[in-house]
Amino acid sequence: MPARPVLYSYFRSSCAWRVRIALALKGIDYETVPVNLIKDGGQQFSKEFQTLNPMKQVPALKIDGITIGQSLAIIEYLEETRPTPRLLPQDPQKKAIVRMISDLIASGIQPLQNLSVLKQVGEEKQLPWAQEAITSGFNALEQILRSTAGKYCVGDEVSMADLCLVPQVANAQRFKVDLSHYPTICQINKALLALEAFQVSHPSRQPDTPAELRA
Amino acid sequence: MTDKPVLYSYFRSSCAWRVRIALALKGIDYETVPVNLIKDGGQQFSKEFQTLNPMKQVPALKIDGITIGQSLAIIEYLEETRPTPRLLPQDPQKKAIVRMISDLIASGIQPLQNLSVLKQVGEEKQLPWAQEAITSGFNALEQILRSTAGKYCVGDEVSMADLCLVPQVANAQRFKVDLSHYPTICQINKALLALEAFQVSHPSRQPDTPAELRA
Numbered sequence: 543m544p545a546r547p548v549l550y551s552y553f554r555s556s557c558a559w560r561v562r563i564a565l566a567l568k569g570i571d572y573e574t575v576p577v578n579l580i581k582d583g584g585q586q587f588s589k590e591f592q593t594l595n596p597m598k599q600v601p602a603l604k605i606d607g608i609t610i611g612q613s614l615a616i617i618e619y620l621e622e623t624r625p626t627p628r629l630l631p632q633d634p635q636k637k638a639i640v641r642m643i644s645d646l647i648a649s650g651i652q653p654l655q656n657l658s659v660l661k662q663v664g665e666e667k668q669l670p671w672a673q674e675a676i677t678s679g680f681n682a683l684e685q686i687l688r689s690t691a692g693k694y695c696v697g698d699e700v701s702m703a704d705l706c707l708v709p710q711v712a713n714a715q716r717f718k719v720d721l722s723h724y725p726t727i728c729q730i731n732k733a734l735l736a737l738e739a740f741q742v743s744h745p746s747r748q749p750d751t752p753a754e755l756r757a
Numbered sequence: 758m759t760d761k762p763v764l765y766s767y768f769r770s771s772c773a774w775r776v777r778i779a780l781a782l783k784g785i786d787y788e789t790v791p792v793n794l795i796k797d798g799g800q801q802f803s804k805e806f807q808t809l810n811p812m813k814q815v816p817a818l819k820i821d822g823i824t825i826g827q828s829l830a831i832i833e834y835l836e837e838t839r840p841t842p843r844l845l846p847q848d849p850q851k852k853a854i855v856r857m858i859s860d861l862i863a864s865g866i867q868p869l870q871n872l873s874v875l876k877q878v879g880e881e882k883q884l885p886w887a888q889e890a891i892t893s894g895f896n897a898l899e900q901i902l903r904s905t906a907g908k909y910c911v912g913d914e915v916s917m918a919d920l921c922l923v924p925q926v927a928n929a930q931r932f933k934v935d936l937s938h939y940p941t942i943c944q945i946n947k948a949l950l951a952l953e954a955f956q957v958s959h960p961s962r963q964p965d966t967p968a969e970l971r972a
Binding site: 596597598599606607608610611612614615616618619622623634635637638639641642644645646648649650652653654658659662671674678681682683685686 | 811812813814821823825826827829830831833834837838849850852853854856857859860861863864865867868869873874877886889893896897898900901
């Protein structure tokens, strides 16, 4: 009898949230092992966690006998091994657009405003730095979505792109980015947050959510 | 009769190089439209290019009637529509590892040391900043490769992970990173550079390679 998958997660990590949404959408029951990115100098730097995931980041998913890091690699694996409901369109061109939007966020925005980078930038400059990374990316994303979006990022089916969008909008709010310039992003974000999978996976509802932030 | 695909590329862009390798490996004939990231304040910022690719980045590939940005989204599209030779293993777990390694580089290292970020960091701090991003990522990558590598990153077949590795090593050399700490990375890099696809796609052999850097 196979053990449940184990997700190494931090409640506030936008990358971990992407995977939590995927697991919820696909109805995959899993165990959470919280990794606090701030406490104890950052639990991701423990020898134990580093052995599990040399990248010293969350999320990591232990599943089917292997451990996978990198949120999109995890999601693609879930898509291939637990294909319903679908998170990638069947049409190769629509699929390419979903991946492009996902990468725009997961490579083009989030890494530039993650914890390690902000530490290096220094406290004074953190806010403008993060805002620049996000507005720059959202300017492009808003433009792209105007031609790709239906109800969601690409047409009317929830896809991997949507899993990336919602957590990034939450980051944008945390960094006080003016979202009024991004009506399409906001509209899609609102539609997605109405779905159960985006709610149960929310940072405010995790096993490691601090009491004062709990929904 | 369909037009040849068009690749918007800069000779030195590591992201564009990944796609050039894929096109070479798959024997896809294409046209290059050079986008100089430095001249004229950066040709990627032209109104014309921004309409084509709102992300204002290379690479972008115009193919089969659509334009795709983000190197890995492009490569995955090529893999699906021109499946031989294969760039992703058939086994879902090996495939996940290939994507994880690709994302480690394409999300975890390269964006942190790309042109826009280095501009923001400022001239004095550029070199140590880039070196930190690369060494941090290569520390993790070296550790991972020790369990995944055969002749190449994942076993003995060239995969998308290898397409990401070689250009990132070239970046590391450009930023004078001490590669002696990364014997597995170096060994794989050397094996890959012996392959024709990695040579014809090399920055020193592009239509827009400056005369003084031409091979």
